[in-house]
Amino acid sequence: MDGFPILSLMLAVPLVAGFICLAVDARTARTVALAATLIDFALGIVLWCQFDIGGAQWQFQESKPLFSGFAWKLGIDGIALLLIELSVFLMPICILASHSIDKRVGEYMAAFLVMETLMIGVFAAQDLFLFYIFFEAGLIPMYLIIGVWGGAERIYASYKFFLYTLLGSVLMLIAMIWMAKDAGTTDIPTLMAYDFAPEAQKWLWLAFFASFAVKMPMWPVHTWLPDAHVQAPTAGSVILAGVLLKMGGYGFIRFSLPMFPQASADFAWLIYWLSMIAVVVTSLIALVQHDMKKLIAYSSVAHMAIVTVGLFAFNTQGLEGSMIVMLSHGLVSGALFLSVGVIYDRLHTREIDRYGGLSINMPNYALFFMLFTMASVGLPGTSGFVGEFLALTGIYQQSSLVAFVAGTGVILGAGYMLYLYRRIAFGDQKNADAAAMPDLSPREWFMLAPIAAVVLWMGVYPESFMAPMRNDIHALEARLAASKPAGDAQLTAGKPVTATQPAEHGEAQ
Amino acid sequence: MDWAQSLRIVAPEELLSVSAIVLLVASAWGQTRRDARAVTWLSILTLFIAAVMTAPVLLQGVRGDAALAFGGLFSGDAFAAFAKLLIYIAAGASLLVAPAFFEKYRAYRPEYPVLVLFAVLGMGIMVSATNLLTLYIGLELNSLAAYVLAAFLKPDERSAEAGLKYFVLGALASGILLFGMSLTYGFTGTTDFAGISAALSGGTVSKGALFGLTFILAGLAFKISAVPFHMWTPDVYEGAPTPVTTLFASAPKVAALALTMRVALEAFGPQAAAWQQIVIFAAVASIVVGALGAIGQGNIKRLLAYSSINNVGFILLGLAAGTPEGASAMLFYLAVYVAMTLGGFVAVLMLKDAEGNHIEAIADIAGLSRTRPLLAAGLAMVMFSLAGIPPFLGFWGKFVVFQAVVGAGMVPLAALGIAASVIGAFYYLKVVKVMYFDEPVDKATGRSDMAHEWLLATCVLFISPLGYLIKCLPALAAVAASILFPAA
Numbered sequence: 001m002d003g004f005p006i007l008s009l010m011l012a013v014p015l016v017a018g019f020i021c022l023a024v025d026a027r028t029a030r031t032v033a034l035a036a037t038l039i040d041f042a043l044g045i046v047l048w049c050q051f052d053i054g055g056a057q058w059q060f061q062e063s064k065p066l067f068s069g070f071a072w073k074l075g076i077d078g079i080a081l082l083l084i085e086l087s088v089f090l091m092p093i094c095i096l097a098s099h100s101i102d103k104r105v106g107e108y109m110a111a112f113l114v115m116e117t118l119m120i121g122v123f124a125a126q127d128l129f130l131f132y133i134f135f136e137a138g139l140i141p142m143y144l145i146i147g148v149w150g151g152a153e154r155i156y157a158s159y160k161f162f163l164y165t166l167l168g169s170v171l172m173l174i175a176m177i178w179m180a181k182d183a184g185t186t187d188i189p190t191l192m193a194y195d196f197a198p199e200a201q202k203w204l205w206l207a208f209f210a211s212f213a214v215k216m217p218m219w220p221v222h223t224w225l226p227d228a229h230v231q232a233p234t235a236g237s238v239i240l241a242g243v244l245l246k247m248g249g250y251g252f253i254r255f256s257l258p259m260f261p262q263a264s265a266d267f268a269w270l271i272y273w274l275s276m277i278a279v280v281v282t283s284l285i286a287l288v289q290h291d292m293k294k295l296i297a298y299s300s301v302a303h304m305a306i307v308t309v310g311l312f313a314f315n316t317q318g319l320e321g322s323m324i325v326m327l328s329h330g331l332v333s334g335a336l337f338l339s340v341g342v343i344y345d346r347l348h349t350r351e352i353d354r355y356g357g358l359s360i361n362m363p364n365y366a367l368f369f370m371l372f373t374m375a376s377v378g379l380p381g382t383s384g385f386v387g388e389f390l391a392l393t394g395i396y397q398q399s400s401l402v403a404f405v406a407g408t409g410v411i412l413g414a415g416y417m418l419y420l421y422r423r424i425a426f427g428d429q430k431n432a433d434a435a436a437m438p439d440l441s442p443r444e445w446f447m448l449a450p451i452a453a454v455v456l457w458m459g460v461y462p463e464s465f466m467a468p469m470r471n472d473i474h475a476l477e478a479r480l481a482a483s484k485p486a487g488d489a490q491l492t493a494g495k496p497v498t499a500t501q502p503a504e505h506g507e508a509q
Numbered sequence: 510m511d512w513a514q515s516l517r518i519v520a521p522e523e524l525l526s527v528s529a530i531v532l533l534v535a536s537a538w539g540q541t542r543r544d545a546r547a548v549t550w551l552s553i554l555t556l557f558i559a560a561v562m563t564a565p566v567l568l569q570g571v572r573g574d575a576a577l578a579f580g581g582l583f584s585g586d587a588f589a590a591f592a593k594l595l596i597y598i599a600a601g602a603s604l605l606v607a608p609a610f611f612e613k614y615r616a617y618r619p620e621y622p623v624l625v626l627f628a629v630l631g632m633g634i635m636v637s638a639t640n641l642l643t644l645y646i647g648l649e650l651n652s653l654a655a656y657v658l659a660a661f662l663k664p665d666e667r668s669a670e671a672g673l674k675y676f677v678l679g680a681l682a683s684g685i686l687l688f689g690m691s692l693t694y695g696f697t698g699t700t701d702f703a704g705i706s707a708a709l710s711g712g713t714v715s716k717g718a719l720f721g722l723t724f725i726l727a728g729l730a731f732k733i734s735a736v737p738f739h740m741w742t743p744d745v746y747e748g749a750p751t752p753v754t755t756l757f758a759s760a761p762k763v764a765a766l767a768l769t770m771r772v773a774l775e776a777f778g779p780q781a782a783a784w785q786q787i788v789i790f791a792a793v794a795s796i797v798v799g800a801l802g803a804i805g806q807g808n809i810k811r812l813l814a815y816s817s818i819n820n821v822g823f824i825l826l827g828l829a830a831g832t833p834e835g836a837s838a839m840l841f842y843l844a845v846y847v848a849m850t851l852g853g854f855v856a857v858l859m860l861k862d863a864e865g866n867h868i869e870a871i872a873d874i875a876g877l878s879r880t881r882p883l884l885a886a887g888l889a890m891v892m893f894s895l896a897g898i899p900p901f902l903g904f905w906g907k908f909v910v911f912q913a914v915v916g917a918g919m920v921p922l923a924a925l926g927i928a929a930s931v932i933g934a935f936y937y938l939k940v941v942k943v944m945y946f947d948e949p950v951d952k953a954t955g956r957s958d959m960a961h962e963w964l965l966a967t968c969v970l971f972i973s974p975l976g977y978l979i980k981c982l983p984a985l986a987a988v989a990a991s992i993l994f995p996a997a
Binding site: 104144166174180 | 878893899904911935983
């Protein structure tokens with residue numbers, strides 16, 4: 001595989017397929033899109049198999065000075081690898097979930113395929129400005145997806161999504177330009193090791209924060225998310241929750257932390273407070289929602305807050321935990337949106353009250369929904385547990401207050417998710433039309449079963465997912481070590497008693 | 510004075526003037542539709558030959574004394590060549606789209622391309638001027654032709670109104686400019702750019718010269734429609750026939766901006782601190798007013814007019830930087846801007862109802878993506894590019910400008926400018942929203958001309974991510990810009 005531009009190929013496949021989709025009829029477009037995403041998924045598996053765990057930090061590097069001002073420079077480390085895997089894994093499922101789309105199918109598929117290219121590009125870019133172009137260009141297809149195929153309030157939601165995220169990102173661009181000028185390079189790995197002046201770091205950090213906090217989203221700039229989620233078509237919500245939100249976390253872990261370690265430490269309190277507020281406030285908001293998608297959207301904000309506290313714990317557990325929460329949340333929230341989509345396609349309402357007792361007429365569905373609910377709550381054995389446990393362990397070493405408040409998120413999460421599950425799946429079959437809904441079709445099985453399998457895999461044997469990124473997390477921790485703030489945990493090393501030879505049995509002393 | 514060399518340097522201008530005069534005389538005998546078309550093609554051919562003659566100057570990076578003609582009145586250097594090439598391309602494109610439009614109203618006449626040639630000649634002189642008098646001659650030659658062009662659609666009242674407005678306000682601006690020139694002459698004793706620069710280079714600048722500078726900049730700000738001298742733009746752009754608006758929004762903008770660069774950087778270069786704040790104000794005000802003004806517009810030509818005000822603001826940011834990077838960023842942005850503007854107006858020209866009447870109301874293009882998917886996609890790409898959303902080339906135009914501004918140490922200015930660009934994104938998105946999200950009204954169903962389609966396709970390809978692959982463009986812009994900074 002040496003020297004073969006597999007990343008470029010992964011970017012090209014969906015892009016080309018996207019253009020094909022524009023030209024063909026609806027049926028063919030579906031097939032082409034599914035085929036292209038499956039090819040990309042296969043390439044993703046090849047990528048993972050070829051990835052040399054414990055080898056060079058940056059692998060599959062490509063560099064071509066194609067443009068003036070920046071380079072076509074790709075390459076991934078373990079962190080990027082996992083996020084790319086998440087993207088290519090979710091995409092075929094999204095295409096399958098788009099069965100109920102019946103207007104302008106070709107354009108719809110094209111938008112999704114272009115989106116896939118851009119998502120992979122964000123995670124694979126190694127040039128600052130190339131990253132920005134991918135990062136920002138993703139707004140266009142998502143704007144169209146929400147605006148054309150969304151619900152009743154789609155236009156408001158699409159504007160809000162676009163302008164909110166754009167305003168967040170443009171300041172980051174100015175910061176990037178300044179960085180490139182100061183460091184004299186646009187190469188991300190070089191910049192990750194470059195020491196900016198402490199005073200400059202503050203401004204740069206804030207500019208990047210403006211962008212990633214919106215993307216993440218963090219309280220109080222999260223308000224675009226519920227609107228966008230509720231209005232977007234099912235597959236759009238899956239991509240939004242599954243991958244786009246992860247770009248914020250990826251941004252923190254790739255840019256803010258390694259490039260501005262001092263500023264990250266200085267502003268950790270800001271992250272902590274915003275995250276603590278987010279965990280409690282958005283969880284409580286989720287508790288009172290009547291709309292299923294809105295509820296899951298608010299739960300996303302709460303989960304992302306756990307990611308941010310984990311990231312700013314400045315230790316291995318926190319960083320690893322955050323990564324696992326991101327992956328897990330990508331799968332679980334995606335699966336939850338798919339589950340909502342399954343019943344929405346049947347009844348065309350997201351009102352929780354219109355359902356009830358689904359475990360009677362849709363037992364298989366109820367089972368899957370239960371699994372994803374539990375994973376979202378963080379039940380041991382599911383992916384949610386691993387991530388949240390690690391992230392909270394990490395932050396506990398840094399601040400017990402933050403760990404305590406963030407920990408309530410798990411309890412509140414159990415509250416709103418179980419409450420949701422009870423209202424949907426248990427109780428009386430109070431609505432006749434809901435009671436008449438058929439169980440999962442084979443297509444829906446194909447959508448939900450793979451995610452369920454991965455959720456369990458990640459919950460039972462997380463090592464598969466932690467191994468590729470271990471070295472990168474350690475490198476990041478080493479980079480942060482110098483500026484790591486003192487935690488309030490009074491960690492003292494244990495005093496092991498020198499082992500004395502135990503007296504032989506029966507021997508008198 | 511070496512006449513032969515001078516005549517060689519102004520060869521493109523000679524070609525343009527001779528062709529324009531010959532075609533003008535010829536058109537006295539041929540007033541049929543076929544004649545008009547023939548004159549149009551000959552004019553385009555003339556522009557093409559002029560471009561071929563100009564290109565080597567840019568490629569060789571001709572500068573300094575080798576470029577000066579007529580005792581330093583005129584400079585055919587690489588900077589002028591860059592601007593001229595853009596002007597020729599823009600003018601050629603707006604000639605290409607004209608016949609189909611005017612024939613609809615039975616108003617096409619061979620004088621139209623001739624007037625465009627004269628305007629182009631004036632613009633060429635503007636960008637080559639190294640003396641205030643040459644500058645004025647070029648500017649007036651361009652303006653007089655432009656006033657007539659704005660009123661060219663005789664049956665249409667709006668066109669006559671646009672012509673009159675343009676004339677009255679343009680004359681006023683010329684007066685302000687002349688007043689500034691006379692003050693400058695009075696306090697520096699010369700009209701030559703190099704001479705002014707030398708006179709101003711020592712220590713503080715006198716009050717009178719400062720007034721002169723301010724008035725000159727005000728006059729030029731009118732020509733480039735920078736805030737607060739922008740009021741005429743939406744009215745004239747809306748009223749003038751669309752092919753004329755296409756021309757106004759592209760070629761004269763290039764000429765006037767290039768001229769402003771020359772005046773500010775060559776003549777008043779030593780006193781950069783004196784004009785920088787004026788330029789910064791004009792730039793930021795243009796960005797904000799252009800963006801806010803566009804939001805309420807229901808006519809797509811008015812919207813594009815405000816968009817051009819907005820874009821001029823971004824270009825001026827490059828001037829505010831006052832560095833070679835800033836100047837080269839301006840030139841690059843101008844090239845991208847020309848492509849976006851041409852694409853935008855050509856798309857507008859292609860919007861016709863079933864009877865072939867032109868559609869200008871934004872509400873009438875609702876759901877265009879269903880009835881004319883390719884046209885809608887093209888216009889949407891132009892809009893995203895104008896908004897500066899990557900991966901379109903409009904983003905890179907803004908990017909290089911901000912890079913220059915940050916490079917000059919003006920980070921707050923860059924942050925302000927880029928934050929204001931988000932306001933602009935709102936109305937560009939509105940056009941996309943109307944075309945893609947709204948239910949079709951099935952108004953814009955008419956067929957469009959082949960020439961229009963090809964032109965739009967070319968512009969869109971240029972602003973698409975493929976445009977990043979044209980690596981020579983930023984390089985040429987840098988070469989051209991370096992001319993204005995002889996010391997560097």
